[in-house]
Amino acid sequence: MTITAPKWLTGLSLALAAALPVQADQAEDIQKIITSLAPVQQESTAPAQEAARGVQIGGRTVWVVPQHSIDLQVFFALDSYELTWRAREDLxxxxxxLASSALRPHRYLIAGHxxxxxxxxxxxxxxxxxxESVARxxxxxxxxxxxRLVAVGFGETRLKTPGNPTDAINRRVEVTLLLPARPEANAPAAAPTAPPPVESVEPVAPPEQPLPGTLQKDKDGNITITW
Known part of the structure; x- marks a missing residue:
C-alpha cells in the first residue's frame, strides 16, 4: 500500500472494534492513516478550525480539508471497478x-482518480x-x-504526476477529511474576507440500469447499496 502522509504523531489509540482482528504488520499503517486523517485537536479537545476548500459535487458543496488527506494505490483489473484480492488486503x-474511535466521529471524501x-x-x-467500490x-x-463516506470520481482531471500522465501512480483513491466533522456542525465557522474557491465536479451519468452491488447517491448525497 502506498500512503502519502505527513510524519505521524504518537499516542493516538487505535481503539478498534474487537470483532476486527488487526494483523501485526498492519498496525503501523493503521496508525499513520489515523494520524493523517484525524483533525488537529485543541487544548479543549475540540477539532481545530483548519483551512477548508469547497468542492461542488452534483449541485451541492462539500468542504474538504486538504491537510488531512492520503493517497492509496488501489489495484483494479483493467477497465474494471471490481476490487482485486490485493486491493481488499490493502484497504x-x-x-x-476509519472504524477507530479517533476517526469515527468524522466524515470523508472517497475520490477516485x-x-x-x-x-x-x-x-x-x-x-x-x-x-463507490472502495466505499462499499x-x-x-x-x-x-x-x-460518513462520500464517493466521487475525478477521472483524469487531477493527475498526481502531470509530467507522466499514464503513470500507474495516477490511478489512485484519495481519502480526505470533510467538514463539518459531524452532520449537525456548521462549517467553516467564520466566513473569510474572500470566499474560498469552489471547484466544480461534473456529476457522472450512471448507466441506464443500476449495476449490481454498486452504491447509489440521491440528490441529497444519501448513499444506498443496490443489489
Whole structure:
C-alpha cells in the first residue's frame, strides 16, 4: 500500500472494534492513516478550525480539508471497478482506521482518480465506480456508517504526476477529511474576507440500469447499496 502522509504523531489509540482482528504488520499503517486523517485537536479537545476548500459535487458543496488527506494505490483489473484480492488486503488498514474511535466521529471524501489512458468521459465514469467500490467494501466489512463516506470520481482531471500522465501512480483513491466533522456542525465557522474557491465536479451519468452491488447517491448525497 502506498500512503502519502505527513510524519505521524504518537499516542493516538487505535481503539478498534474487537470483532476486527488487526494483523501485526498492519498496525503501523493503521496508525499513520489515523494520524493523517484525524483533525488537529485543541487544548479543549475540540477539532481545530483548519483551512477548508469547497468542492461542488452534483449541485451541492462539500468542504474538504486538504491537510488531512492520503493517497492509496488501489489495484483494479483493467477497465474494471471490481476490487482485486490485493486491493481488499490493502484497504483493510483504511477500514480499521476509519472504524477507530479517533476517526469515527468524522466524515470523508472517497475520490477516485485515473491516468489519461482512454476517453476522458469514460475515465470519469470509471473513477466514480471505483470510488463507490472502495466505499462499499469499507461499509460492508467494517462498522462504518455509509453516511460518513462520500464517493466521487475525478477521472483524469487531477493527475498526481502531470509530467507522466499514464503513470500507474495516477490511478489512485484519495481519502480526505470533510467538514463539518459531524452532520449537525456548521462549517467553516467564520466566513473569510474572500470566499474560498469552489471547484466544480461534473456529476457522472450512471448507466441506464443500476449495476449490481454498486452504491447509489440521491440528490441529497444519501448513499444506498443496490443489489
Amino acid at each position: 483493510a488498514a483504511l477500514g480499521h482506521a 485515473t491516468d489519461t489512458t482512454g476517453d476522458d468521459a469514460y475515465n470519469l465514469w470509471l473513477s466514480e465506480r471505483r470510488a 467494501f469499507l461499509v460492508e466489512n467494517f462498522p462504518i456508517d455509509p453516511q
